[in-house]
Amino acid sequence: MSRPPLIGVTTSITVGKQPERAYVNSAYLAAIQTAGGVPVPVTPQLDARSQQELLARCDGFLLTGGGDLDPAAFNEAPHPTLYEVAPARDRLEIALVHHAMESRKPLLAVCRGIQVLNVALGGSLFQDVASDPGSEIQHQQDKDDTPRNEPTHPVKVVAGSRLAQVLGTTDLRVNSMHHQAVKAVGRGLVPVAFAPDMVIEGVELEEPDRFVLGVQWHPEELTDRDPSARRLFGALVAAATRA
Numbered sequence: 001m002s003r004p005p006l007i008g009v010t011t012s013i014t015v016g017k018q019p020e021r022a023y024v025n026s027a028y029l030a031a032i033q034t035a036g037g038v039p040v041p042v043t044p045q046l047d048a049r050s051q052q053e054l055l056a057r058c059d060g061f062l063l064t065g066g067g068d069l070d071p072a073a074f075n076e077a078p079h080p081t082l083y084e085v086a087p088a089r090d091r092l093e094i095a096l097v098h099h100a101m102e103s104r105k106p107l108l109a110v111c112r113g114i115q116v117l118n119v120a121l122g123g124s125l126f127q128d129v130a131s132d133p134g135s136e137i138q139h140q141q142d143k144d145d146t147p148r149n150e151p152t153h154p155v156k157v158v159a160g161s162r163l164a165q166v167l168g169t170t171d172l173r174v175n176s177m178h179h180q181a182v183k184a185v186g187r188g189l190v191p192v193a194f195a196p197d198m199v200i201e202g203v204e205l206e207e208p209d210r211f212v213l214g215v216q217w218h219p220e221e222l223t224d225r226d227p228s229a230r231r232l233f234g235a236l237v238a239a240a241t242r243a
């Protein structure tokens with residue numbers, strides 16, 4: 001019996017508040033543990049040596065949701081709606097993506113995570129989907145106080161993609177708590193899931209034998225009600241067990 005894999009789970013960090021703290025929503029840790037993995041918080045508070053040692057020991061990674069990336073990373077000026085930019089977190093998570101690419105370790109990227117994955121591979125973001133490109137779909141259900149675990153818009157997944165295979169479906173309804181989205185797609189990534197307004201809701205690495213997936217919704221909040229959400233975390237842990 002192999003040992004359960006260690007899944008590095010990135011944390012948020014307080015911005016402009018003292019004392020500085022790292023934090024992570026329990027739902028991410030629960031989803032990894034239910035899938036049989038051991039979640040290990042990876043925080044921007046670690047120094048470079050600790051970060052490097054910790055990443056090297058992890059068998060797979062989960063990039064979590066949170067505030068916006070500094071748009072300087074894709075050579076754009078900040079949009080007025082930009083919020084909670086944490087440069088130390090950006091640096092850590094971009095380094096983590098490069099580590100996962102070089103070491104060929106599995107990576108699941110959720111919400112902000114899909115944006116980090118895309119930008120780390122040279123892509124760019126729509127900084128405020130509601131105004132650019134503009135949409136009739138409500139991608140920020142938290143604005144209406146809709147519960148985090150309530151699906152609010154449909155997503156179509158490209159048939160034959162790895163994401164469709166992992167989810168076990170090409171049609172699902174997802175929760176939505178993002179005001180940014182993938183614009184120019186990063187090197188080696190393919191968009192494989194779309195909202196009805198054509199906002200990109202899923203990407204994967206083109207290489208067929210690699211497990212690098214990004215989703216714009218929050219499957220960690222849906223594991224109780226949606227088997228496809230459980231399958232995502234199950235597939236990450238399975239891929240990390242083989243890695």
Ligand SMILES: [Mn+2]
Binds near residue numbers: 176177195217
């Ligand atoms: Mn959405």
